[in-house]
Amino acid sequence: MEKAFCRIRLAAGLLLLLLLASRAVHADDTAPTTDTDFDVVQVDLNGQFFNRLLPFDVPFIITGAVPAGVSTLRVRCQVLDAQGKPEKECWPEQVWRNTTDPAAPSPRFRVLVPRLEAEHYFQFVFAFEKKITSEEAQAFAIRVAAAFDPVLWGTSSSSNDLPLRGDLTTDEVKTLRQRLMDSLQQVTGVSDVATPGSIFNSATPFEDVRRDFKQILLPVRDAQGAIRSAVATYQGELPNLNQNLAQLRTDPPLIRLRDALKSEAAPAGSQAHADTIDAALAVENAPLLLLGDPALASADALSAFLERSDPYYKDAEARIGALRTLLGNGLLTSEGKPQPFLGPLIEGGRITLDEVKTLVEQSRPTGLVGSIDRALARVDGDLLGDAGVQGALQERSTAVSAMAREYRRRVENVTGVSGSTVGNFQTQSNNYISADTGFSCSPELSECSTYVGSNFYFAPVNKAAPLRQFGPFFSRESLKRRVALMLGLTVQGIADDKTREDLFGSQSLLVGLGARMTNSVRLTAGALVFRKLSPNPLSTDKKLTTTYFFSMSFDIDVVPALKGFGKLFTP
Amino acid sequence: MAIVIDRRLTASETVVNLPSDAFDLIQTLHSDLGGEQARITYSLDKRHNISFKTPSGLVKQIQVQAQIPGQPAQRRDSVTLALDGPGTSIEQVTITQVIQAENQVENSVTLNVES
Numbered sequence: 051m052e053k054a055f056c057r058i059r060l061a062a063g064l065l066l067l068l069l070l071a072s073r074a075v076h077a078d079d080t081a082p083t084t085d086t087d088f089d090v091v092q093v094d095l096n097g098q099f100f101n102r103l104l105p106f107d108v109p110f111i112i113t114g115a116v117p118a119g120v121s122t123l124r125v126r127c128q129v130l131d132a133q134g135k136p137e138k139e140c141w142p143e144q145v146w147r148n149t150t151d152p153a154a155p156s157p158r159f160r161v162l163v164p165r166l167e168a169e170h171y172f173q174f175v176f177a178f179e180k181k182i183t184s185e186e187a188q189a190f191a192i193r194v195a196a197a198f199d200p201v202l203w204g205t206s207s208s209s210n211d212l213p214l215r216g217d218l219t220t221d222e223v224k225t226l227r228q229r230l231m232d233s234l235q236q237v238t239g240v241s242d243v244a245t246p247g248s249i250f251n252s253a254t255p256f257e258d259v260r261r262d263f264k265q266i267l268l269p270v271r272d273a274q275g276a277i278r279s280a281v282a283t284y285q286g287e288l289p290n291l292n293q294n295l296a297q298l299r300t301d302p303p304l305i306r307l308r309d310a311l312k313s314e315a316a317p318a319g320s321q322a323h324a325d326t327i328d329a330a331l332a333v334e335n336a337p338l339l340l341l342g343d344p345a346l347a348s349a350d351a352l353s354a355f356l357e358r359s360d361p362y363y364k365d366a367e368a369r370i371g372a373l374r375t376l377l378g379n380g381l382l383t384s385e386g387k388p389q390p391f392l393g394p395l396i397e398g399g400r401i402t403l404d405e406v407k408t409l410v411e412q413s414r415p416t417g418l419v420g421s422i423d424r425a426l427a428r429v430d431g432d433l434l435g436d437a438g439v440q441g442a443l444q445e446r447s448t449a450v451s452a453m454a455r456e457y458r459r460r461v462e463n464v465t466g467v468s469g470s471t472v473g474n475f476q477t478q479s480n481n482y483i484s485a486d487t488g489f490s491c492s493p494e495l496s497e498c499s500t501y502v503g504s505n506f507y508f509a510p511v512n513k514a515a516p517l518r519q520f521g522p523f524f525s526r527e528s529l530k531r532r533v534a535l536m537l538g539l540t541v542q543g544i545a546d547d548k549t550r551e552d553l554f555g556s557q558s559l560l561v562g563l564g565a566r567m568t569n570s571v572r573l574t575a576g577a578l579v580f581r582k583l584s585p586n587p588l589s590t591d592k593k594l595t596t597t598y599f600f601s602m603s604f605d606i607d608v609v610p611a612l613k614g615f616g617k618l619f620t621p
Numbered sequence: 622m623a624i625v626i627d628r629r630l631t632a633s634e635t636v637v638n639l640p641s642d643a644f645d646l647i648q649t650l651h652s653d654l655g656g657e658q659a660r661i662t663y664s665l666d667k668r669h670n671i672s673f674k675t676p677s678g679l680v681k682q683i684q685v686q687a688q689i690p691g692q693p694a695q696r697r698d699s700v701t702l703a704l705d706g707p708g709t710s711i712e713q714v715t716i717t718q719v720i721q722a723e724n725q726v727e728n729s730v731t732l733n734v735e736s
Contacts, residue, residue, distance in 0.1 A: 215715060215729065215731065216666075216713055216714075216715040216731055217711065217712065217713045217715075218713075260712075261712065264712050264713055264733060265733060268635065268713065268731060268733055271713070271731055272730065272731040275715055275729040275730070275731050276629050276630075276728070276729065278729070279629075279630075279717075279718075279727040279728045279729045280629075280727075282727040283626075283724075283725070283726045283727050283728075286724065286725045286726075286727070287724055290724075415653070415654055415655075416654070424623060424654075425623070425724075427625075427653065428623055428625050428653060428724065431625060431626075436628075437626040437627055437628055437629045437649075438626075441629070442629070
């Protein structure tokens, strides 16, 4: 009866074993995320991250979005040392070529990459090649013009002496190159070009870059030199001009003439002459443009200053011009006699003939009004003329545009490269323990039993990785993934109640060392631990003892199994 | 007396080898007084070793007396540049001009230096 019960338990155990073995064959804790047989890892080249922990020991597919127009993508992987520095290449560079239309929108790449070692840190470097289109080159030119403008002008934090002129400093060259490369990357996604000697090629020596910048940017700096010269000339003229304007406002003969023209004694039509004088006396000082003035902080600020100043000069020139005409041509006749409208004023003592003659002298080129009139015309020219600040600003703007066009020409239809280093990543490393179930036999006991065991590997093991790829059976790499310590419990007891009994209730302990023969089948040898009963029927002594066993088992996936078990208790 | 710049200073060469051949500094000027005498000074920065080559030797400044007419007229002043001492790290050189008359007018031109 007891033997029959034992057989039933063995049969039930075998059935369970078959069920679990079948589960083991299909078990896979690194299930592919697409319909391929490979694991698929998504990479975000902009965010520079992978969407999951990288698998190990198995080839896998890396996929992600690449910028439109990419023709080739190269993937490099570097193993990092303990200090996080690249130690060696994981495998030869992997290349993806865009066999579809490179201009297609939202392209994605897929690269099958060789396996990675477990428990290592890796650095991935993605580099893609693309041809820079005409539209991208145009957008790049616009961005370059905007990015270069302030750097070439200079900043008030470094100097009040703006705009800068002459030689480019090393710092300026470095900043300009950085902005150039940043603009290229922002517009085209390209961070380097393959053309030897190009300033867009990161391998081009700095001195060559510096020389190139100087050649291209010379017209800009030259125009800035002209701006500074014109500004200096303007600044030089202003003290005299404003001093003369102040003197004019209080000039006694002029004020007496105005007052006379406004008096009751003045004949009809004199008021218009008085208004001409009043208008000239109301001319304010010319706008200042001092060293360190905010108007010199940028080309735009200076343009705004010119715009503000333009009405002043037009108005001042008109008023002073009208006064000069009145004084030069409107007070005395060609014979040098006072004009008829002055007669009653001179006779009435409101103004003298000498004062009138003094005023006429003031209209001469070197007289007070003549000097102001000429100075206003010159200063207007210094600021707003073609040879002045305005002209030089225009020249600069043209030079900046020419520079942008030149850079556009240099990148258009050029093959660019973009590097994207995708951080440091670790492969999965927690797969040290697996479960298996099998059939063990102990020759000394003439007993066989099913059992369930746990295997403790000496290294992480990915059961999806075919063992044959790790070399001969006895190679180090192969043994690392095959050999494990096993700790298990028999499903059926081995007790006979005469000579032995189980270690725990109806189960005994198995301790052994096993090796996987295939991905799921394992052979193990070790010790079966049980209690030996005393042969003396009157003695109740039990002695812990062992006997050797051999077993064949199948790996099972303990995690999905436990998950399934957990579901039983989910409401 | 006052000078007006009609066309700003340029050079007949934009790139010079040192020592350079003679090249012209060109500009168009007039006097708004119908003509006047002016003193034109061309200068180089004293911090580098590029100088003007003159019959009396290497100098940093050249002065020219000029009669500026009342109508716009192109003016050409010929200069030669040379190194005063061994080598230079300068790759661009700015020639500054100051015209002194009734007023003071400033101007400049920048050239590339081939080393």
